[in-house]
Amino acid sequence: xxxxxxxxxxxxxxxxxxxxxxxxxxxxxxxxxxxxxxxxxxxxxxxxxxxxxxxxxxxxxxxxxxxxxxxxxxxxxxxxxxxxxxxxxxxxxxxxxxxxxxxxxxxxxxxxxxxxxxxxxxxxxxxxxxxxxxxxxxxxxxxxxxxxxxxxxxxxxxxxxxxxxxxxxxxxxxxxxxxxxxxxxxxxxxxxxxxxxxxxxxxxxxxxxxxxxxxxxxxxxxxxxxxxxxxxxxxxxxxxxxxxxxxxxxxxxxxxxxxxxxxxxxxxxxxxxxxxxxxxxxxxxxxxxxxxxxxxxxxxxxxxxxxxxxxxxxxxxxxxxxxxxxxxxxxxxxxxxxxxxxxxxxxxxxxxxxxxxxxxxxxxxxxxxxxxxxxxxxxxxxxxxxxxxxxxxxxxxxxxxxxxxxxxxxxxxxxxxxxxxxxxxxxxxxxxxxxxxxxxxxxx
Numbered sequence: 001x002x003x004x005x006x007x008x009x010x011x012x013x014x015x016x017x018x019x020x021x022x023x024x025x026x027x028x029x030x031x032x033x034x035x036x037x038x039x040x041x042x043x044x045x046x047x048x049x050x051x052x053x054x055x056x057x058x059x060x061x062x063x064x065x066x067x068x069x070x071x072x073x074x075x076x077x078x079x080x081x082x083x084x085x086x087x088x089x090x091x092x093x094x095x096x097x098x099x100x101x102x103x104x105x106x107x108x109x110x111x112x113x114x115x116x117x118x119x120x121x122x123x124x125x126x127x128x129x130x131x132x133x134x135x136x137x138x139x140x141x142x143x144x145x146x147x148x149x150x151x152x153x154x155x156x157x158x159x160x161x162x163x164x165x166x167x168x169x170x171x172x173x174x175x176x177x178x179x180x181x182x183x184x185x186x187x188x189x190x191x192x193x194x195x196x197x198x199x200x201x202x203x204x205x206x207x208x209x210x211x212x213x214x215x216x217x218x219x220x221x222x223x224x225x226x227x228x229x230x231x232x233x234x235x236x237x238x239x240x241x242x243x244x245x246x247x248x249x250x251x252x253x254x255x256x257x258x259x260x261x262x263x264x265x266x267x268x269x270x271x272x273x274x275x276x277x278x279x280x281x282x283x284x285x286x287x288x289x290x291x292x293x294x295x296x297x298x299x300x301x302x303x304x305x306x307x308x309x310x311x312x313x314x315x316x317x318x319x320x321x322x323x324x325x326x327x328x329x330x331x332x333x334x335x336x337x338x339x340x341x342x343x344x345x346x347x348x349x350x351x352x353x354x355x356x357x358x359x360x361x362x363x364x365x366x367x368x369x370x371x372x373x374x375x376x377x378x379x380x381x382x383x384x385x386x387x388x389x390x391x392x393x394x395x396x397x398x399x400x401x402x403x404x405x406x407x408x409x410x411x412x413x414x415x416x417x418x419x420x421x422x423x424x425x426x427x428x429x430x431x432x433x434x435x436x437x438x439x440x441x442x443x444x
Contacts, residue, residue, distance in 0.1 A: 036082055036085075037076070037077065037079070037085070039367055039368055039372070040076050040079065040082065040085035040086070040089070041073060041076055041077065042367055043089060043106060043365070043367060043374055044069070044072060044073060044076055044088075044089045044092070045069075045073075046365050046367075047089060047092070047093065047103055047363075047365075047376045048065075048069040048072075048092070050363045050376055050378050051065065051093070051096075051101065051376075051378055052065060052066075054301070054361070054363075054378050054380055055096070055101065055301070055378060055379060055380075056299065056300050056301050056358075056379050056380050056381050056382060057301070057382075058301055060096065061096060061097070063095065063096070068092060068095060069092065072088055072089065072091070072092040075088045076088050076089070083171060086103075086105035086106065086170070087170065087171070089103050089105065090102075090103045090105065090170055093376060094162070097393075098358065098379050098392075099161065099355070099356035099357070099358055099392060099393075100331075100356070100358040100359070100360035100377050100378075100379045101358075101360065101376070101377060101378055101379045102165065102169075102376060102377045103374075103376045104169060104374060104375050104376060104377070105169075105170060105374055106367070106372045106373065106374035111172065111196070111197045112172045112173065112174070112194035112195065112196055112197065113131070113134075113194060113195045113197055113442070114136065114167075114176055114192060114194045115130070115131040115134025115135055115136040115137070115192060115194070115195060116129060116130045116131060116134065116136035116137075116141050116192065117129040117130075118147050118150070118155070119272075119326070119327060119328055120155065120156070120157050120160055120327040120351075121326070121327065121351060121403050121404060121409075122351065122403050123156070123157065124146060125146065125147040125148075125155040125156075125160065126143075126144060126145065126146055126147060126406060126409060127141055127142060127143050127144065127145040127146075127147060127180075127409070128143055128409055129143060129439055130142060130143060131441055134192075134195070135192050135193040135194075135195075136192040139190050139191070139192055140190070141178075141180070141190065141192065142182070142183075142410060143409040143410050143412075144183050144405075144406035144407060144408075144409040144410035145180045145181065145182055145183065145406075146180065146181040146406070147178060147179070147180060148179035148180065148181055148187065149177075149178065149179035150163050150167070150176060150177075150178060151163075151167065151173065151176060151177050151178075152177065157327065157352075157354075157355075161354065161356060172194070173194060174193065174194055174196070175191050175192060175193045175194060176191070176192050176194070177189065177190075177191050178190045178191070178192060183406050183407070183410065223442070224247075226244065226440050226442065227244050227245045227247055229241060229242065229243055229248065229252065229256060230242040230437055231259060232436045232437060233263075234263075234421060234424070234426045234428070235426065236262070236263060236264065237263065237264055237265055237424055237425045237426050238263055238264070238265040238266070238267060238421060238424035238425070238426050239259060239260055239262070239263045239265075239266055239267070240267045240269060240417070240420075240436065240437070241256060241260070241266065241267065241268050241269065242269040242437050243268065243269065243270055243273055243333075244272065244273055244274075245273060245274060245275065245276045246273070246275055246276025246277055246280035246281055246284070246332040246333065246336075247276045247277060247280060248276075248280045248283065248284070250279070250283050253280070253283035253284055253286075253287055254283075254287070254312065254315055256284075256287065257287035257312060257315045257316065257317055258315070260287070260317040260319075261315075261317050261319075263319060264319045264320060264424075264425070265319050265320040265321075265322065265423075265424035265425065265426075266288070266317055266319060266320070266321055266322070267322045267323075267324065267417070267420045267421070267424060268284075268321070268322070268323050268324070268336075269324045269417065269437070270323060270324060270325050270329050270333040270336065270337060271324050271325060271326040271328060271329060271350060271416070272326065272328035272329070273328070273329050273330070273332075273333040274328070274330045274331065274333070275330045275331025275332035275333055275334075275356075276331075276332050277332070278307065278332065278359070280332065281295070281309070281332040281335055281336055282295075282307075282308070282309040282310070283309075283312075284336060285309035285336060285339060286309045286310055286311050286312040286316075287312045287315060287316055287317055288316065288317055288321055288340070288345060288346075289309065289311050289316065289343070289345065290311055290313075290316050290318060291311050292308055292309065292310050292311055293308065293309050293311075293339065293343055294306060294307070294308050294386055295307040295308060295309055295335055295339050295383075295385075295386075296335065296383040296384055296385050296386070297383070297384045298359060298381040298382075298383060299381055299382045299383075299384055300380055300381045301380075307383070309339075320346065320423070320424060321340060321345055321346030321347075322346055322347050322348075322349060322420045322423055322424060323336070323337045323340055323346060323347070323348045323349070324348075324349050324350050324416055324417065324420060325337050325348060325349075325350045325351065325353050325396060325398060326350045326351040326353070326416075327351050327352065327353065327354055327395075328354065329350075329353040329354060329396075330353065330354040330356040330357070331356055331357050331358075333353070334353045334354070334355070334356075334357050334391050334395060334396050335357065335383065335385075335391070337353065337396045337398075338385055338391060338396045339385075341396065341399065342385060342386055342387055347399045347400065347423065348396065348398045348399050348400075349398050349399065349400050349402055349416055349419060349420055349423075350398050350401070350402055350416050351398065351401065351402075351403055352395045352396065352397050352398065352401075353391075353395035353396040354395055355391060355392060355393045355394050355395035356392070357383055357390070357391035357392050357395075358379045358381065358382060358383065358392055359379065359380055359381040359382075359383060360377045360378055360379045360380060361377070361378055361380050362375055362376075362377055362378075363375050363376050363377075363378055400419070402415055402416045402419050404416065408430065408434075411431070411434075412431070412434040412435070413430035413431050413433070413434045414430055414433035414434040414436075415430045415433075416433075417430075417433040417434075417436065417437075418430040418432075418433040421433065
């Protein structure tokens with residue numbers, strides 16, 4: 001499965017789904033012994049080689065890649081700990097400023113649940129959800145609180161994906177130090193303790209060395225249950241389809257089309273959708289267009305190819321189409337929304353999307369005995385839309401910007417879905433809209 005994300009080797013899209021791609025295992029030591037230092041240098045060399053061979057831009061955005069690698073090698077040689085060495089390798093790939101070229105380190109298999117979620121809304125970061133009975137709830141975090149700092153870093157649209165990568169992949173923390181501004185206007189620091197979970201998410205769907213296979217299987221099943229398409233029937237006028245990821249088979253998408261065709265309007269909710277497989281993107285566009293449609297040009301190192309969605313012909317939904325997006329909509333979700341806009345097929349409502357849109361492939365490696373797994377996503381193509389623009393670092397601006405207020409977050413209202421329902425001819429209050437698709441927390 002090729003991608004703006006995929007669970008074979010071809011491309012995971014967002015940083016969140018990189019966590020789905022691989023949790024990697026290695027001992028952490030306070031002092032690097034010579035053997036570990038050599039192992040870290042070998043890891044750096046293999047990642048650098050992958051980028052050198054396969055990165056879509058042979059000029060590396062004007063960077064002297066070999067010089068950067070030599071500098072990183074020197075820093076790794078002087079690193080005092082394994083974690084520091086891994087951070088130096090991550091810093092090297094970060095210098096490309098590419099949303100999909102990301103190092104997945106060899107490190108302690110620590111998976112944590114911070115018990116709350118945050119998101120950029122407009123240009124500010126807010127607490128969006130707090131897990132019941134979590135330490136975050138006990139410490140008084142509430143949806144609608146503004147997040148001023150996360151472990152000392154100010155979250156912005158540009159910095160938040162890197163912060164999430166740091167605390168979710170590079171160096172999961174046992175606690176987060178958060179600077180908050182409550183809705184009352186008062187500011188205060190909070191330390192929220194994370195719940196440490198046994199890791200089960202792995203590279204290429206194979207259970208990692210030393211992780212219980214039955215636990216892995218159950219964990220994977222639970223996550224795929226959360227990723228399933230969810231439907232809300234608003235009567236003959238409209239149906240709501242909620243997608244958390246583009247990980248659907250062609251037969252499942254055809255079933256979606258069959259349900260949609262019983263209605264005059266289809267609302268596709270792609271908020272907080274990190275993307276998925278290119279094939280799913282093509283299938284989904286194929287059921288809302290009555291003709292083949294060009295999505296983008298895939299600009300690779302040595303060639304350019306065309307990414308096209310073929311119509312599903314007799315199984316096409318031809319009614320009113322409304323797409324919901326926010327700052328958590330990434331990659332394939334952004335490509336879908338922008339294609340709908342460019343082709344004037346429907347309306348896009350919500351907030352500007354993340355701008356994390358490239359096509360990448362996961363490169364898996366191992367080193368040592370017993371094997372230590374690590375790897376990297378390497379961007380293999382930029383995606384140029386039919387208007388001549390890339391969505392990378394830009395995102396999709398909705399046709400109608402609708403942002404939930406802090407009070408909406410606190411009270412569980414959903415003004416975006418309510419507005420979509422209104423456009424579809426259905427009366428739905430923001431309060432009722434907020435109850436239609438309750439968030440499903442990951443199982444412990």
